[in-house]
Amino acid sequence: MAASAESIAIPQSDEQRARRDGFADRLFRRIVAGAGIFVLVTLAGVALTTLWGGREAFATFGFKFLASSEWDTVGKQFGALAPVYGTLVTAAIALIIAVPVSFGIALYLTEIAPPWLRTPVASAIELLAGIPSIIYGMWGLFVFVPIMGRYIIPWLNDHVGEWPVIGGLFKGPPLGLGMLTAGIVLAIMIIPFISSVMREVFLTVPTRLKESAYALGSTTWEVAWDIVLPYTRTAVIGGIFLGLGRALGETMAVTFVLGNVHRLSLSLLEPGNSIAATIANEFAEADSEIFRSSLIALAFLLFVVTFIVLAIAKLMLRQMEKKEGK
Amino acid sequence: MLQVNAFHSIRHSITAFAVAATLFAGSAQAVDVTGAGSTFVQPIVTKWSATYAEKTGNHINYGGGGSGAGIAQIKAATIDFGASDKPLSPDELSAAGLGQFPIVIGGVVPVVNIEGVKAGEIKLTGAQLGDIYLGKIKKWNDPALAANNAGVKLPDAAIQVVSRSDGSGTTFNYTNYLSKVNAEWKEKVGEGTSVQWPVGVGGKGNAGVAAYVQQINGSIGYVELAYALQNKMAYTQVQNSAGKFVTPNLASFAAAASHADWKSAKDFQLVITNAPGDDSWPITATAFALIYKTPKDAAHSKAVVDFFKYAYSEGGKAAEALDYVPLPAALVAQIEAYWKAEVKL
Numbered sequence: 001m002a003a004s005a006e007s008i009a010i011p012q013s014d015e016q017r018a019r020r021d022g023f024a025d026r027l028f029r030r031i032v033a034g035a036g037i038f039v040l041v042t043l044a045g046v047a048l049t050t051l052w053g054g055r056e057a058f059a060t061f062g063f064k065f066l067a068s069s070e071w072d073t074v075g076k077q078f079g080a081l082a083p084v085y086g087t088l089v090t091a092a093i094a095l096i097i098a099v100p101v102s103f104g105i106a107l108y109l110t111e112i113a114p115p116w117l118r119t120p121v122a123s124a125i126e127l128l129a130g131i132p133s134i135i136y137g138m139w140g141l142f143v144f145v146p147i148m149g150r151y152i153i154p155w156l157n158d159h160v161g162e163w164p165v166i167g168g169l170f171k172g173p174p175l176g177l178g179m180l181t182a183g184i185v186l187a188i189m190i191i192p193f194i195s196s197v198m199r200e201v202f203l204t205v206p207t208r209l210k211e212s213a214y215a216l217g218s219t220t221w222e223v224a225w226d227i228v229l230p231y232t233r234t235a236v237i238g239g240i241f242l243g244l245g246r247a248l249g250e251t252m253a254v255t256f257v258l259g260n261v262h263r264l265s266l267s268l269l270e271p272g273n274s275i276a277a278t279i280a281n282e283f284a285e286a287d288s289e290i291f292r293s294s295l296i297a298l299a300f301l302l303f304v305v306t307f308i309v310l311a312i313a314k315l316m317l318r319q320m321e322k323k324e325g326k
Numbered sequence: 327m328l329q330v331n332a333f334h335s336i337r338h339s340i341t342a343f344a345v346a347a348t349l350f351a352g353s354a355q356a357v358d359v360t361g362a363g364s365t366f367v368q369p370i371v372t373k374w375s376a377t378y379a380e381k382t383g384n385h386i387n388y389g390g391g392g393s394g395a396g397i398a399q400i401k402a403a404t405i406d407f408g409a410s411d412k413p414l415s416p417d418e419l420s421a422a423g424l425g426q427f428p429i430v431i432g433g434v435v436p437v438v439n440i441e442g443v444k445a446g447e448i449k450l451t452g453a454q455l456g457d458i459y460l461g462k463i464k465k466w467n468d469p470a471l472a473a474n475n476a477g478v479k480l481p482d483a484a485i486q487v488v489s490r491s492d493g494s495g496t497t498f499n500y501t502n503y504l505s506k507v508n509a510e511w512k513e514k515v516g517e518g519t520s521v522q523w524p525v526g527v528g529g530k531g532n533a534g535v536a537a538y539v540q541q542i543n544g545s546i547g548y549v550e551l552a553y554a555l556q557n558k559m560a561y562t563q564v565q566n567s568a569g570k571f572v573t574p575n576l577a578s579f580a581a582a583a584s585h586a587d588w589k590s591a592k593d594f595q596l597v598i599t600n601a602p603g604d605d606s607w608p609i610t611a612t613a614f615a616l617i618y619k620t621p622k623d624a625a626h627s628k629a630v631v632d633f634f635k636y637a638y639s640e641g642g643k644a645a646e647a648l649d650y651v652p653l654p655a656a657l658v659a660q661i662e663a664y665w666k667a668e669v670k671l
Contacts, residue, residue: 073493074516141534146541175486175542177527260491260528271527277491281530284392285493285519 047303054297056290065297071262073282078294080301082262086179086272087305090254091247093183093268098191098247099240105191106198107224122199129192137256140185145257149176153269172269177259180268185253190243197239201232234317241313248306251276275302356382357629362389363396363409366495366550367429367613371409373644374637381636384629393495393519400424400616406626408616411495412519413595425619425668426593427661429634431583431651434500434609435574437559438546439539440466440481444560446573449474451565452600452608456508458485458546460515461525466544474571481544487526488538488547493519496532499611500548503599507608548609551579552649566608567600574607576651582610584654594664620670628671635662 051058057065057078068079105125109118153174161171172178205228213223229236259271260281275298286292361371368390375386391399393410400408401422409429419426436455438448450458454471457463463470466480490497498519505512515521527542529535532553539547539559546562551574554561563571572578585603588596598610615634621627638661642652653661665671 070522072522073520074518074522141537141541149541173484173486175527177538177542255491255530256534260530261523261526281492281528282520285394287394287397287493287519 050300056293057297094186097187102195105195137253145176201235452507456511483544486545491528578607582606
């Protein structure tokens with residue numbers, strides 16, 4: 001009797017449990033789906049509101065808004081070319097410097113550094129990542145700009161400035177400000193992001209893979225380049241794009257050292273402008289509808305630029321995977 | 327009978343309410359007033375409001391945010407007064423139902439960083455300033471500059487022009503002055519809170535311009551007087567409309583303010599750059615307050631007017647300590663008449 005009662009009771013509680021689990025699971029799915037949709041809604045919201053706010057500028061200037069570098073607040077003629085160019089150039093300089101340095105940091109910390117040094121340096125990097133950008137901007141303005149103006153730019157002018165082809169990039173007045181300075185400050189800002197992501201993912205490479213390579217006679221460099229990097233490539237590129245996203249959208253630090261002028265110039269030593277810096281500088285006193293609308297249109301363009309850059313990165317990644325036959 | 331009773335009780339409660347209301351108003355409850363706009367006047371308005379609160383218990387919360395924001399917010403009636411570095415036209419004021427009057431006087435000062443040149447040594451005319459900012463005068467030893475700088479050794483160095491990158495009343499007054507004294511500037515660049523600078527670099531805020539000028543050899547920039555003095559920068563003398571070279575200081579600002587033709591300026595719409603008078607500083611600036619002529623909240627607007635009355639009569643010392651110039655007495659009298667005539671309190 002007791003056994004039969006039990007045999008009845010068990011399926012009942014199983015059923016209850018199954019129902020309860022089913023409910024909990026559905027609820028959990030909804031909550032998580034809500035979190036996911038939140039991202040999409042935010043994205044769509046930002047895109048649509050900036051597009052709507054910038055409609056007057058797009059309607060008035062049309063394609064010229066993208067092609068012109070004129071930014072005449074008195075004559076009410078606005079073109080986004082100079083800030084878009086400045087944004088891309090400074091971000092590119094930042095990546096060219098930050099990626100190799102971050103790779104070095106991550107490799108040193110995971111493969112070469114003595115174990116007692118690894119944790120303190122890793123924490124130091126995370127601390128650097130937490131410093132507000134205005135601090136980098138002030139450091140850039142008061143410490144780095146004089147060094148650039150007094151020593152580095154004159155040296156670049158005298159030496160690199162005479163080279164064919166790329167010489168033009170390094171000829172300019174010794175102001176200390178400009179796109180190169182901004183790019184370097186940005187690089188310093190994004191190195192902690194990229195290197196800490198790289199360090200984390202380098203740690204996930206299975207020891208047996210590395211040790212097999214060492215056993216076959218590989219050098220540390222060969223292990224890093226042929227084993228660690230291919231194994232972690234997707235995550236490494238993800239880390240780089242986290243840094244790039246920050247470099248494209250950085251405002252305060254760039255405003256301090258970029259020079260903030262709407263002029264296109266080939267030389268990296270000339271002052272320029274970036275999208276975020278322009279908006280931060282001019283929004284508070286934008287005194288006409290079309291001026292304000294042009295600034296919001298710039299925000300939309302920053303959105304588009306970031307999107308295009310990320311899309312290109314994704315495409316490149318897919319191409320690489322195809323080549324490998326994955 | 328019942329109706330009469332009801333009537334009585336209503337009348338009683340109305341009387342009680344009226345008595346309470348009079349008591350409430352009569353006891354001069356502390357009023358919280360908000361203002362926003364010009365960052366140029368923020369230090370002094372904040373200082374005044376602190377001493378005013380001690381005296382009256384009324385709090386004036388001033389938010390800064392920029393003249394553009396101040397104008398937008400007072401038009402949207404989210405604040406009790408706005409402050410702008412650029413006067414609005416009588417048409418714009420009447421369309422929005424606003425009144426306008428000056429708050430305080432300040433000045434914009436050209437500053438240079440040339441080795442061996444001290445404060446006040448270089449003399450510039452307005453036309454020369456315009457040509458420098460147009461990029462037409464490129465070197466400090468340009469013969470055009472030598473003509474009015476006999477005795478000063480100007481180096482064979484490039485002039486690095488520094489301007490404000492953010493929109494500001496400082497830039498408005500500076501470019502307004504350049505437009506008055508340099509025809510080519512007026513035609514090519516014009517005046518505004520931000521303009522398309524033909525040459526040079528832009529620093530963010532007075533502090534940014536001051537930092538750039540201090541760091542770049544051979545540079546010239548423009549800042550408010552307080553920044554030039556605090557940072558011990560080499561300011562220049564500038565020729566005024568009477569042909570005299572004057573040094574920027576509170577006395578020459580005050581001279582410009584008193585010589586300016588306020589009497590014929592409707593709604594005080596007057597930019598006092600290039601003011602007449604032998605001792606007037608040519609790039610003197612005024613900040614303006616904006617209030618509703620027919621206030622939605624009379625108590626608040628009354629507190630605003632009362633605050634400025636206090637500021638004019640007792641705030642002069644505080645203003646001078648912060649390198650502003652209090653309004654001349656004649657102008658204060660004119661403002662008080664304007665309040666009486668135009669603002670319904």
